[in-house]
Amino acid sequence: MIIVDSLTKKYGSxxxxxxxxxxxxxxxxxxxxxxxxxxxxxxxxxxxxxxPASSGGVTVLGRRYADLPNPGxxxxxxxxxxxxxxxxxxxxxxxxxxxxxxxPVARVDEMLDTVSLTEDESxxxxxxxxxxxxxxxxxxxALIGDPEVLVLDEPxxxxxxxxxxxxxxxxxxxANKGGTVLxxxxxxxxxxxxxxxxxxxxxxRIVANGTKSQLLEAAGTFVSAPDLGTLSTALTAAGxxxxxxxxxxxxxxDTGQVGRVALAAGVPLTELRPADGAGLEExxxxxxxxxAREDVAA
Amino acid sequence: MSTAxxxxxxxxxxxxxxxxxxxFRTVVGVEVRKAFDTRSGFWLLVTIALAGLLATGAVLAFAxxxxxxxxxxxxxxxxxxxxxxxxxxxxxxxGEWSQRAGLTTFTLVPHRGRVIRAKLTVTVMIGLxxxxxxxxxxxxxxxxxxxxxxxxxxxxxxxxSILYIVGxxxxxxxxxxxxxxxxxxxxxxxxxxxxxxxxxxxxxxVLAANxxxxxxxxxxxxxxxxxxxxxxxxxxxxDWAQLALTGTVWLLIPLAFGLWRVMRAxxx
Numbered sequence: 001m002i003i004v005d006s007l008t009k010k011y012g013s014x015x016x017x018x019x020x021x022x023x024x025x026x027x028x029x030x031x032x033x034x035x036x037x038x039x040x041x042x043x044x045x046x047x048x049x050x051x052p053a054s055s056g057g058v059t060v061l062g063r064r065y066a067d068l069p070n071p072g073x074x075x076x077x078x079x080x081x082x083x084x085x086x087x088x089x090x091x092x093x094x095x096x097x098x099x100x101x102x103x104p105v106a107r108v109d110e111m112l113d114t115v116s117l118t119e120d121e122s123x124x125x126x127x128x129x130x131x132x133x134x135x136x137x138x139x140x141x142a143l144i145g146d147p148e149v150l151v152l153d154e155p156x157x158x159x160x161x162x163x164x165x166x167x168x169x170x171x172x173x174x175a176n177k178g179g180t181v182l183x184x185x186x187x188x189x190x191x192x193x194x195x196x197x198x199x200x201x202x203x204x205r206i207v208a209n210g211t212k213s214q215l216l217e218a219a220g221t222f223v224s225a226p227d228l229g230t231l232s233t234a235l236t237a238a239g240x241x242x243x244x245x246x247x248x249x250x251x252x253x254d255t256g257q258v259g260r261v262a263l264a265a266g267v268p269l270t271e272l273r274p275a276d277g278a279g280l281e282e283x284x285x286x287x288x289x290x291x292a293r294e295d296v297a298a
Numbered sequence: 299m300s301t302a303x304x305x306x307x308x309x310x311x312x313x314x315x316x317x318x319x320x321x322f323r324t325v326v327g328v329e330v331r332k333a334f335d336t337r338s339g340f341w342l343l344v345t346i347a348l349a350g351l352l353a354t355g356a357v358l359a360f361a362x363x364x365x366x367x368x369x370x371x372x373x374x375x376x377x378x379x380x381x382x383x384x385x386x387x388x389x390x391x392x393g394e395w396s397q398r399a400g401l402t403t404f405t406l407v408p409h410r411g412r413v414i415r416a417k418l419t420v421t422v423m424i425g426l427x428x429x430x431x432x433x434x435x436x437x438x439x440x441x442x443x444x445x446x447x448x449x450x451x452x453x454x455x456x457x458x459s460i461l462y463i464v465g466x467x468x469x470x471x472x473x474x475x476x477x478x479x480x481x482x483x484x485x486x487x488x489x490x491x492x493x494x495x496x497x498x499x500x501x502x503x504v505l506a507a508n509x510x511x512x513x514x515x516x517x518x519x520x521x522x523x524x525x526x527x528x529x530x531x532x533x534x535x536x537d538w539a540q541l542a543l544t545g546t547v548w549l550l551i552p553l554a555f556g557l558w559r560v561m562r563a564x565x566x
Contacts, residue, residue, distance in 0.1 A: 049408045050401065050565040066408045069319035077405045083398035087336035093402075096335075099328050100320065100406045125337070141402065 001026050001180055002047070002149060007056035009042055016042045018204040019056065024182040024197070026148070029175045031195030031212075032184040033284070039204040040184040041079070044153050048077050060149055072101040075149040076142030081134035081158070086127035090117060090137045093126065094144060101145040111140040116166075131158025139167070150174060152183040156190055168194045188284050200284065208283065215280055223258050224248030224271035234265035245282070250275050325407055325416040332399075333390050333420055342386055349378030350432070354439045358446070366444050367452040372436030379428050380467050381495065384474025387421040388487045391478030396485075400565045410561055418475060425471040429464050459531045466528035469545070473525075476549060479556035482563070498522050521548035 002024040009017040017039045024030035034040050045051040047058045049065045058065065060075050068074055084093055094108045112122050115136040126134065135158050142150055150171070156164050171181050171194060185191040191198070198215055200208040208215055224247060225231045232249055235242040238261045240253040248271060251258060255272055262269050333339055353374035361370060391414075394400030407413050444451040473494060477487040502520050506513040516523050517537075521544035527537065 045564070045566070048405045050404060052562065052564075068317070068408070070317040071408055072406045073317050079401055079405070080398070083401040085332075085336055085393055085397040085399040087338055087397075092335050096328055096332065097402065097406060099331070100324065102320065102324060 001061060002030075002151070002182055003059045004043070004047070005057055005059075007043060007046060007058060008054045009039075009046060009051065010054045015204050017046070017053075020201065020204070020206055021056075022199045022206060022209050024149075024180050026180045027175055027178050028196040029171055029181040029183065029194055030197045030199060031191035032182055032199050032201065033188060033191050034184075034186065034201035035284075036186050038186075038201045040186075040201060041153055043201070044079060044151055044182075044184065047151060048075075048079070050079075070101060070145075072097065072145035072147065073103070074145075074147050075151060076145060076147040077150075078135075078138040078142045078152045078155055080153065081131065081138040081155075084126045084134070084137070087125055089123055089125055090129065090133070091122040093137060094122075094140055097141045097144050103145055107144050107146075111144045114143065114170075115140040132160060132163055135159055136163070139170070148178075149180040150182065152181070154184055154186070156185065156187075164190070188281055192280075198280075200280075208280070216274075220250055220252045220275050221255050221258050222246070222248055222250055222271070222273055222275040223262070223269060225262070225267050225269050227267055230265060231262060231267045231269075234261050234267065245275075250282075320407060322412065322416065325412055326419050329390065329413070329416045329420045330423070332393070333386055333424065336389075336393070338389055339386065342382060342389075346379055346382045346428075349382070350375035350435065353378060354435070354443075357439070358443050363447060363449045366440070366447055366449055367454045368436060368440045369454045371439040371443065372433050372455060374439075375435050376429065376432040376463070376467070379432055380470055383425060383428055383467075384470050384491060385488060386424055387417075387471050387474035388478040388491060389484060390417050390420065391475060392482055392484040392487050395482040395565075398566070404565050414479070414557065414560060418472075421471050421475050422468060425468050426464070429467055433460065462528050462531040462533075466525055469525050469528070469549070472553070473549060476553040476556060479560055480552055482560070494522060499526070518543060521545060 004020055004022050007017055007020045008015065020039070020043055022030075032040055032043070042051060046053045047060070047065065048071070060068065065071060065075070071077075088096075091108065091112070094111060095105075098105060098108050112119075117133065117136055117140070121129075121133065126137070129137065135155055139152070139155060142152065152171075155167060159167060171183065175181050175196070183191070183194075192212070195212055197211050198208065199206060210218075220241075222245065223231065228244070228249060232242040232244075235249070235251050235253065235258070238253070238257070240251045240257065240261070242249045242251050244250075253261070255274065258272060259269075262272075334343060354371065357366070357370050357374045394403055394413075403413060404410055440453075441451055474487075474491055477490045477494070481487040481490060499522055502512075502516060502523060506516050517527075517540045524537075524541040524544050527533070528541070533541070
């Protein structure tokens with residue numbers, strides 16, 4: 001269980017994280033979603049004490065991170081797979097973690113096996129690793145203390161499709177055994193397939209927060225017809241919203257209501273279905289667009 | 299319940315044991331390992347050993363019979379160590395930032411003060427161990443060397459002068475450590491260290507030779523000069539006062555400032 005309470009981080013006049021509040025529950029995978037630069041990594045660094053917060057706080061398993069006597073045994077952390085001494089071998093990096101956490105030596109080989117790094121690969125220096133191999137090594141480091149909570153920042157970066165599938169199964173299994181998983185991503189589809197709960201952040205603020213099904217339901221209904229103008233007017237007249245979306249309309253009415261309105265208005269429909277992720281995706285694209293514009297300006 | 303059962307039990311299948319705080323000796327043990335497990339750490343050690351070996355050979359080959367003394371043998375091994383070991387101290391600190399290994403280190407031990415204290419402990423330990431080694435190998439060289447050359451074995455290093463040398467070398471290690479803490483950057487700290495070691499003495503020597511006021515003031519302002527004097531030993535009360543003054547200004551205050559910043563800096 002991770003509780004983030006009104007967390008704020010300011011750099012001078014710039015607010016990187018603005019009163020962020022959410023929970024990651026045990027037995028569930030919580031996806032932390034936002035475009036690059038939205039404040040995901042800063043929030044995660046504050047969570048583990050690498051960056052001081054301006055105000056607000058985080059507790060992990062009921063305690064502040066700094067108060068955990070042996071944090072690696074309770075919370076596995078992977079913030080940046082490339083942040084390793086390039087001159088150490090993969091096995092050496094795992095051994096350092098194993099010694100710091102005081103877990104049995106055998107855990108090193110167990111973890112290498114779990115993340116499918118071969119004997120030969122584990123003996124190579126990290127500077128010769130691909131990003132995918134570094135991610136695997138990072139996940140091994142996070143898991144070696146057999147923690148109850150996992151915090152992973154963009155763990156799917158650099159993994160091939162088989163690797164992403166493997167990680168999804170691993171995290172699902174971890175949550176099914178009662179573990180808490182918080183993972184961040186800037187890709188909606190990547191996180192949609194694994195997360196139970198979603199926390200969406202943009203420009204340092206939480207813009208959506210709930211179970212995946214809640215957020216998807218909130219997206220409403222997608223409907224398409226040759227005469228969209230008439231349908232739109234009819235929906236609005238019936239007290240529903242109607243927004244243009246992907247060659248059709250998105251509305252907050254459910255499919256049954258849309259069918260009745262269309263029949264009454266005499267508009268033939270070509271498509272009628274729940275909107276699923278469309279709403280979420282549009283919201284997310286909107287956030288990303290704002291951010292992309294800033295990037296161009298800078 | 300047996301330990302085997304405990305180890306095989308995974309996530310939340312049962313209430314977890316209260317974890318014990320990571321003991322300081324564990325943090326120190328990990329830091330010792332980190333000082334030598336990288337390529338740079340490894341080659342640094344090899345270089346120090348090779349330089350010591352070459353220096354011993356040079357004493358045997360080139361020194362006159364009268365110079366085949368313990369002081370010269372131990373010094374031949376000690377000098378490369380004195381110069382290069384502080385680089386071990388520098389890299390131990392800066393690797394956490396330059397190589398970004400600190401992201402893991404400070405996450406596993408979320409109290410930076412403990413990690414930094416462990417690094418300082420390791421620095422002092424390496425300094426003491428290497429000097430003991432230099433003295434031992436020097437003694438061996440002295441016995442074997444004089445026997446080979448057929449001259450009397452001379453033991454001309456008193457215990458007091460050894461203490462002075464150990465003190466001077468430890469200060470050198472702490473200078474390296476401090477530069478690491480201040481710069482948090484491997485290249486920058488190493489450049490600063492070699493400037494301190496080679497450039498600064500030359501500059502202050504030239505200044506002292508040309509400006510008589512500086513020659514008088516030098517022992518009161520030049521820390522490097524006071525550290526160097528330790529190798530000659532025989533300090534008076536005034537010598538200690540000068541060392542204490544320059545050491546506080548040039549070493550302890552910068553170190554305190556560097557530590558204060560390290561405790562607050564973001565680890566990215």
